[in-house]
Amino acid sequence: MDRIASQEGFGSLDYVPVTRPLVVVTGPGPNSGKMGTCLSQIYHEFQMGRKARYSKFETFPVWNLPLSHPVNIAYESATADLMDSNAIDHFHLEAYGIPAVNYNRDLQTFPLLRAMLAKIAGGASVYNSPTDMGVNCIAAGIVDDAAVRKAAEMEIIRRYFKYDAENKLGRGTEEAVVRSSELIRRANLSLADRPVVTQAREAAKLCEQEGKGDGGIYCGAAIQLPNGEIVMGKNSSLMHSAVAMILNAAKALAGLDNEKLLLRPDILEKVSTFKHGLGTQERVGLNLSEALIVLTVSSATDPDAQKALDVLTQLQNCDVHLSHTPGHGDEQGLRHLGCSYTYDPQVPTKKLFP
Secondary structure, three states, rough: OOOOOOOOOOOHHOOOOOOOOOOOOOOOOOOOOOHHHHHHHHHHHHHHHOOOOOOOOOOOOOOOOOOOOHHHHHHHHHHHOOOOOEEOHHHHHHHHHHOOOOEEEHHHHHHHHHHHHHHHOOOOOOOOOOOOOOOOOOHHHOOOOOHHHHHHHHHHHHHHHHHHHHHHHHOHHHHHHHHHHHHHHOOOOOOOHHHHHHHHHHHHHHHHHOOOOOOOOOOOOOOOOOOOOOEEEEOOEEHHHHHHHHHHHHHHOOOOOOOOOOOOEEEEEEEHHHHOOOOOOOOOOOOOHHHHHHHHHHOOOOOHHHHHHHOOOHHOOEEEOOOOOOOHHHHHHHHOOOOEEEHHHHHHOOOOOO
């Protein structure tokens, strides 16, 4: 500690001259050196006879929301791969008699940080708890707690699907999946509480029952529109289930007849043929990115297609679920539309080789 709070420690780092009494330090992400920069600056300021302090803005957890509030549980779910966990800030409770929520890493490192700041200042630390160092007024900005709770609950479920998919693709860990599932139970939720999940799976079952899939592949997709209505889509030889879902959603939002064909058949035919290979007549279903291009071209001559194109902006932030792992073109299209999508990490076909 003596070496850290000396010319060999923080003093060896360059002092950054500042002209304002309040300075904001930002960085590209975690572990980018923000705190180290602040502590070094404070050390230099005290060496020059000026008292300096620092505070930090962290969005989550929200210190003055209950530990069990879905927003704070959603934070834990968002960091399940880091194994972060929320807890009552016992330092704050002991100092002020007020319960506050903080997370494990801040609670673990606070005694060391407090001692370091006291050493730099040459006296007792002005901070009695990790919460003292935080600047967070998010709770005061919540005007509809029920809406915020619902949004947080949906995020908790979305995170589970994200970790499950990453794990099955070899990019994640089983521990993150287990941790995420535990948080779903702690929030008294189930996967079925996200309506689009059950509807997408139901669409896949209907597709199989009707025998209208593409070569034995049966996929379903579902989206929840801003008014709460859920619209489904099933795959076919013409298009992927994500395409059918988005076109059906556009018809619903634009007030068009559900039987209306929005994609010009002649363009659809040419694109499908071209996808498989020049000179063949075999159809290959369009993915969402391709379908959006065809819809744009169709809108030049079809007023209804233009109406459908105009309402696509309303799909931003809408919940989507797919019964299968989407291809690159479908994912790209969903991102372009700004949808919050998840999927069951299942390959839509067992035919792994041509």
